Amino acid sequence: MRRATRRPPAKPLEDVAPTLGPSPLDLAVGEQTMRRYEEALNRLREPDRELIVGRVELGLDYKELAALMNKPSLTATRVAVSRALLRLATEMGVEREGRCQKHDVNSLALPPPDARRATDPTND
Numbered sequence: 001m002r003r004a005t006r007r008p009p010a011k012p013l014e015d016v017a018p019t020l021g022p023s024p025l026d027l028a029v030g031e032q033t034m035r036r037y038e039e040a041l042n043r044l045r046e047p048d049r050e051l052i053v054g055r056v057e058l059g060l061d062y063k064e065l066a067a068l069m070n071k072p073s074l075t076a077t078r079v080a081v082s083r084a085l086l087r088l089a090t091e092m093g094v095e096r097e098g099r100c101q102k103h104d105v106n107s108l109a110l111p112p113p114d115a116r117r118a119t120d121p122t123n124d
Contacts, residue, residue: 040091048084055081 022030041049047069054060054068066077 036092037088040088043091044084044087047080048087051077051081051084052088056085 041052044052051065051069054065055062060068062074062077062081065071065081066074069077069080071077071080
């Protein structure tokens with residue numbers, strides 16, 4: 001008798017599955033990464049920005065980029081994109097660490113192509 005008055009009655013667990021969407025923390029980190037990406041991209045030279053936007057955001061292949069950027073070959077285009085991505089990674093590292101660092105391009109967490117367009121107010 002005494003025990004029943006100390007504890008509230010047990011309630012059954014709800015049969016609701018957890019949400020599969022991103023958590024509030026994931027959303028906040030994504031927004032911070034997007035802001036760092038945008039700011040770093042804006043600090044790059046125009047040709048580097050065009051290469052990154054074309055390749056990463058628009059998903060253009062190297063042949064299309066070569067034609068748009070008047071590159072002499074696919075190899076020259078690949079090298080230009082790689083160098084632009086390295087510059088972007090360095091710019092993003094400047095914000096985070098306060099100094100330039102070399103980054104592995106494969107570990108650079110870029111936003112998915114649709115994320116930039118969805119958060120860009122000029123795309124309305």
